[in-house]
Amino acid sequence: MKYSRRTIISNTVIPDDILNKKCLKIVILTQDEDIVKLADTAAKQTPFGIERIVVWVKDFDSVQINDQISGLQNNLNNCIAFSLSTINKVGLVMNDAPNINLFRVNNAFTQAGRSKNN
Amino acid sequence: MKKILLITLILISCIQTHGQLIDVYETNYTSEKPQEISYGIVDINSNLKLQINRDSLIPAIGLSTNSNPILIDELKRYNLLIESQKKTLEKLNKDLSGLSDDKKIDLLGDFSDLESDLNTKILNDKGLETKFNAYMTEFLSDDFPKFERVRYNDYYLGYALEKLSNETSRKLKRIEQSISNEKIKIQLNAFLNTKEEKDRKIHVENFDEYNFGEFYEVERWVTSFSEEDVQAFNTTQKLANSLNEIVGKSAEDISNIIINELKSISCYDDLLAETVITFKEKDDIFTTHLDAATIFLSDIKNELTDIIEILNKVNNYNGKDENALELFNKIQNELITKSETFPSRINEIIKTFEDKVSTSLPEIESIIDLFDSCNQSLKEDIDKITTLRKLTTDLLIPFKKTASNGMEMGKEVFSYSIDDLPKAGYIDLKKTGKRSNGDNIVIRLTIKTQKDIDKKLTGEVIEKKILILQQIKLYSESNVSIILANPFNSTDKVKIDNKFQFAPSGSLLFKFGSRRYKTWNYLNPGLGFNISTPDFDLDGVPEVGIGGVVTVLQDVLSVGVSYNTKTDNPYWFFGVSLPFSTLGMPINTIKTNRNN
Numbered sequence: 081m082k083y084s085r086r087t088i089i090s091n092t093v094i095p096d097d098i099l100n101k102k103c104l105k106i107v108i109l110t111q112d113e114d115i116v117k118l119a120d121t122a123a124k125q126t127p128f129g130i131e132r133i134v135v136w137v138k139d140f141d142s143v144q145i146n147d148q149i150s151g152l153q154n155n156l157n158n159c160i161a162f163s164l165s166t167i168n169k170v171g172l173v174m175n176d177a178p179n180i181n182l183f184r185v186n187n188a189f190t191q192a193g194r195s196k197n198n
Numbered sequence: 199m200k201k202i203l204l205i206t207l208i209l210i211s212c213i214q215t216h217g218q219l220i221d222v223y224e225t226n227y228t229s230e231k232p233q234e235i236s237y238g239i240v241d242i243n244s245n246l247k248l249q250i251n252r253d254s255l256i257p258a259i260g261l262s263t264n265s266n267p268i269l270i271d272e273l274k275r276y277n278l279l280i281e282s283q284k285k286t287l288e289k290l291n292k293d294l295s296g297l298s299d300d301k302k303i304d305l306l307g308d309f310s311d312l313e314s315d316l317n318t319k320i321l322n323d324k325g326l327e328t329k330f331n332a333y334m335t336e337f338l339s340d341d342f343p344k345f346e347r348v349r350y351n352d353y354y355l356g357y358a359l360e361k362l363s364n365e366t367s368r369k370l371k372r373i374e375q376s377i378s379n380e381k382i383k384i385q386l387n388a389f390l391n392t393k394e395e396k397d398r399k400i401h402v403e404n405f406d407e408y409n410f411g412e413f414y415e416v417e418r419w420v421t422s423f424s425e426e427d428v429q430a431f432n433t434t435q436k437l438a439n440s441l442n443e444i445v446g447k448s449a450e451d452i453s454n455i456i457i458n459e460l461k462s463i464s465c466y467d468d469l470l471a472e473t474v475i476t477f478k479e480k481d482d483i484f485t486t487h488l489d490a491a492t493i494f495l496s497d498i499k500n501e502l503t504d505i506i507e508i509l510n511k512v513n514n515y516n517g518k519d520e521n522a523l524e525l526f527n528k529i530q531n532e533l534i535t536k537s538e539t540f541p542s543r544i545n546e547i548i549k550t551f552e553d554k555v556s557t558s559l560p561e562i563e564s565i566i567d568l569f570d571s572c573n574q575s576l577k578e579d580i581d582k583i584t585t586l587r588k589l590t591t592d593l594l595i596p597f598k599k600t601a602s603n604g605m606e607m608g609k610e611v612f613s614y615s616i617d618d619l620p621k622a623g624y625i626d627l628k629k630t631g632k633r634s635n636g637d638n639i640v641i642r643l644t645i646k647t648q649k650d651i652d653k654k655l656t657g658e659v660i661e662k663k664i665l666i667l668q669q670i671k672l673y674s675e676s677n678v679s680i681i682l683a684n685p686f687n688s689t690d691k692v693k694i695d696n697k698f699q700f701a702p703s704g705s706l707l708f709k710f711g712s713r714r715y716k717t718w719n720y721l722n723p724g725l726g727f728n729i730s731t732p733d734f735d736l737d738g739v740p741e742v743g744i745g746g747v748v749t750v751l752q753d754v755l756s757v758g759v760s761y762n763t764k765t766d767n768p769y770w771f772f773g774v775s776l777p778f779s780t781l782g783m784p785i786n787t788i789k790t791n792r793n794n
Contacts, residue, residue, distance in 0.1 A: 102299060121338050127353045128306040129294055166303055182338070183331040186354075187317045194314055195307025 081113045086123040087134040092141045094148055103131035104171075104192045105164040106185065109140050109156055115180055119161065122186040130166065132189055163188035165197035219255050219643055219661040220386075223247040235665065237714045242416045242633065242667040246625040248386065248402065248641060255384075256374050256616065258660050259645055265376040269369045275323055276366055286312045287359070290351055313355070333358035374616055383613040383646045385657070386623055390630050392637045400639070403624040406611045411631035418673045423704055430678040434702035435731065435740065438680055442700045462579045463509045465572040470502045472568065476561050487555045491562060494551040498565065501547070505540055505576075508533050537580050541573050613646065627667070635675075635711065636719065636752060639665045668711045668719050674726070677705045677753050681771040683732045683743070683760070691765035692734045701732035701740070703773065705747050705756070724749040728758050734765045741765060 083089075088098060094107055106119045116136050123132035137145070142156040151170045152162065160180060163171035171192025174180060191197070223232035224244045232247055240246060260270050289309040294302060320326045336342060337354040350356035386405040390398040401408040423431070476483065477495040484491045511532075548566055555562075614620070625639070641664075646657035669675075682698040707724035728747035731740035745760030745768075756773040 102303070122334075124338050125353050127290065127309060127351070128292075128302045130299075130302060130306050181327075181331045182334050183317075183320070183327055186334060187314075187321070190310050190313050190317060193306045193310035195304070195311055198303050198307050 081117055083116065083120045083134075084124070086132065087116065087120045087136060089136045089138060091139050092137065093144045094135050094137060098133060098135055099148065099164075099168055101131070101133065102166045103133050104166065104189050105133045105135055105168075106161055106188055106192075107145075107164065108134060108136045108161045109145075110160045110177065111138070112160075112177065115160060115177070115185070118180065118182050118185045122182055122189060125186070125189075127193075130193070161185075161188065163192035165192045165194075167198060169197040171197055219251055219258055220641060220663055221249045221251055222641075222663065222665060223249060237716070238663075238665055239668050239670075239713050239716065239719065240627075240639075240665045241670045241713075242635065242637075243628055243669075246627065246639075246665070248388075248623040248625065250386070250619060250621065250623075250643070252616075252619065252621070253370060255619075255643075255660075256370050256377065259377050259382060259384075259616070260373040262645060262658055262660050263377070263380060263382060263647060265380065266373050269373055273366065273369060273373075275326065276362060286316060287356060290353060290355065329362070330358055333361050377616050381615065381648045383615060383651065383657075384619055385611050385613055385644045385646070386641070387611045387644070388625060388639055388641045390633060390637065390639050392633050394632075397640075398631065400625060400630045402641075403626075404612075404620040405623045408610050410626070410629040413629055414632045415628050416634065416669060418669065420674045420676050420706065423676055423706070427676050427678055427704060431702050431704050434678055434680055438700040438702050462572055462575040463506070465568075465575045466502055466506050466509065469565065469568045469572055470499065470506060473499050473502060473565060476565065483561055484559065486557070487559065490551055490554040491559065494547060494562060495565075497547045498544070501540065501543055505536060508536055534580055537576055540576070544569055544573075633667055635668050635722070637667045639667065641665070666716065666719070668713070669709075670711045670713050672708065672710050674706060674708050675724075677707060677724075677749070679703055679705075679753065679756065679773050681730055681756065681758075681773040683730065683734075683769050683771040685734060685762070685765075685767050685769040687767055689765060689767050692767060693736045694734055699732050699734065701730045701743075701771070703728055703730035703747075703756075703771070705729075705749070705753075705758075707747070707749060707753070720752075721750055722752045724753065728760060730760055730771065732762065732769070734762055734767070734769075743769065 088095065094105075098105065106123070108116050108119055110116075116134065119134040123134050126132060140156065142154065145156060146152055146154060149162075149164065149168060149170065153159065153173065158175050160174045160177050162173040165171055169192075171190075171194070172188040174184070174188060222235040222240070224235055224240050224246055225232045235246075257270055257273050260266055286309065289305065289312065292305055294305075297305070320330050334354040337347065337350070337357045346357075386402060388400050388402050390400050392398065398411070399406075399408050401410050473495055477492075477499060480488065480492055480495065548569075551562065627633075627639075630639075640662065642659050643661040644657045644659050646655070649655075650657045679702075681701055681703040683701050684698050685692050685694075705724075705726050705728045707726035709722060709724045710718075712718045725748055726746070728743075728745050730743045730745075732743055733740050735741070741762050741764035743760035743762045745758050747756055747758030749756040754774065757771070759768060759770050761768045
């Protein structure tokens with residue numbers, strides 16, 4: 081599947097240069113490419129000029145991700161994706177794959193963008 | 199950007215199924231721009247524009263008449279969604295030029311907080327989630343023109359709202375069609391409730407053909423006492439004298455004053471006694487026409503017994519068990535009603551007798567002559583009682599009449615179908631007659647189904663709005679009431695026995711009316727100049743006292759300090775104007791803003 085340049089594919093962790101960017105991020109942990117595509121589409125929108133980036137961590141390591149991001153659940157095996165604010169606070173954790181649609185992915189960005197997270 | 203806002207505003211008004219059906223705007227002579235009324239308080243001299251929110255009206259009628267319940271339910275769900283959208287889109291439409299990244303992130307935070315609430319509502323409704331997901335998918339698809347995306351600030355929400363708005367409009371059209379098919383009629387009418395009169399119909403331009411009321415402008419600045427004030431002051435002087443007399447004597451004494459003045463009681467007593475004697479001796483007196491005389495005497499006796507019974511109620515009341523003045527009022531009503539028909543009934547009895555008996559019978563003639571004399575006394579007594587009532591009861595018991603026909607909807611109120619309903623109605627408050635601060639206007643929007651029309655039913659009121667009339671900002675008014683005055687020091691000139699003396703009082707008060715705070719208007723504090731006329735030296739000539747006064751609760755409570763210019767001593771006073779009559783209390787406040 082083809083993705084835009086807004087989507088970065090990574091192996092085990094979130095690249096540091098992405099974490100250092102002041103933008104909204106959604107980190108995809110599932111292998112379901114449809115969800116990655118949904119996130120890539122939702123990232124097209126940049127309200128208030130704040131960039132949105134999708135990071136697909138294909139072969140993630142829970143421990144390392146937890147080391148990178150505080151406030152996440154320890155076991156990320158059931159986690160589909162989570163969103164991060166401009167300062168890498170967790171916005172929304174998505175655990176329910178069958179119900180994920182474009183609206184919900186966009187909502188993950190919205191949650192990351194809330195004032196309490198930035 | 200403006201277009202998105204416009205769409206939103208239309209959408210908001212469309213979907214507000216429980217929203218305002220009538221928006222009230224006020225125009226006055228100092229500002230040309232109509233001002234929307236948000237707190238239910240309007241300027242007492244303003245012109246009102248009652249704008250019917252047609253797009254809210256349609257679902258409201260549908261809801262009320264159960265037209266298309268499924269569509270109505272959908273509109274209600276959209277309404278839940280739309281409440282916060284105006285704010286949301288206003289934030290999205292902010293101009294970002296020149297803003298730092300941090301400032302943009304702040305704006306994003308505010309916007310996301312609002313959008314988050316919106317999303318929660320959408321996520322709680324599967325149907326709405328599906329709809330918004332579809333709108334977003336369409337907006338972000340490669341086929342969607344890029345320039346269109348820019349028009350919506352590169353975010354799907356404006357586009358989704360426009361789509362939802364179009365869908366709502368279509369649904370509203372369908373409901374409107376149903377309402378039109380059901381031949382539902384819509385009426386709007388308004389009533390003015392003042393302190394003196396309830397449910398006075400007032401003219402709403404475009405919606406009825408009632409005549410305008412008397413032109414009356416409530417003056418902002420009252421700087422002197424009007425002729426009406428002076429009259430009220432004189433009346434209050436009499437009331438104060440009566441009250442001082444009541445305080446001095448017992449209520450029983452007052453009742454005796456009334457009784458001793460009623461001359462007709464003894465006259466009718468004498469007449470009854472003579473009738474009874476004549477009746478007893480009828481067999482000896484009437485050698486001819488015995489039957490006719492017996493019937494005559496018997497009928498006369500019955501009528502006399504009735505009237506004497508009522509007169510005796512006055513005679514027997516002691517003024518202790520009940521409020522004397524209220525009891526007196528009750529009895530005098532009964533007496534006045536009875537006395538109106540009493541002479542004609544007696545004349546009927548006399549005529550019946552005279553038809554039967556052509557010759558003159560001296561004993562009967564004597565009774566008839568006595569009647570004429572007693573009837574004259576009764577008439578004089580009734581005049582006395584009526585005068586007394588005016589002096590006491592009318593002043594003591596707040597008088598409020600209901601306008602003829604009350605809130606009944608007359609033929610003068612037009613009935614409209616949804617298709618030809620005017621956009622707005624207008625009320626010129628200056629042409630609604632006399633009114634004062636705190637009075638209110640009730641506006642009712644009523645719908646009638648064909649069934650209501652066929653059965654001549656009143657229909658259903660789907661919106662009732664109450665607007666309180668108030669002078670806004672600083673204004674002055676005059677007020678006449680009774681006070682209880684207490685001299686600070688007792689000089690030789692002060693001869694009153696009681697601690698307090700009733701006195702009439704007139705005040706010129708400065709007040710401030712709020713367009714926003716009903717509680718403030720209810721408290722209605724006033725500060726001003728006071729003139730009162732106590733009679734501390736008890737020479738029967740009132741002295742003049744001048745001072746300051748503070749009032750609250752629409753002048754129900756007043757406290758002040760004055761100086762008696764004749765007895766040369768200061769005094770303080772208070773007034774309590776209660777909305778019910780209690781013997782011995784200073785009652786009733788007479789507001790007398792100047793007439794034009």
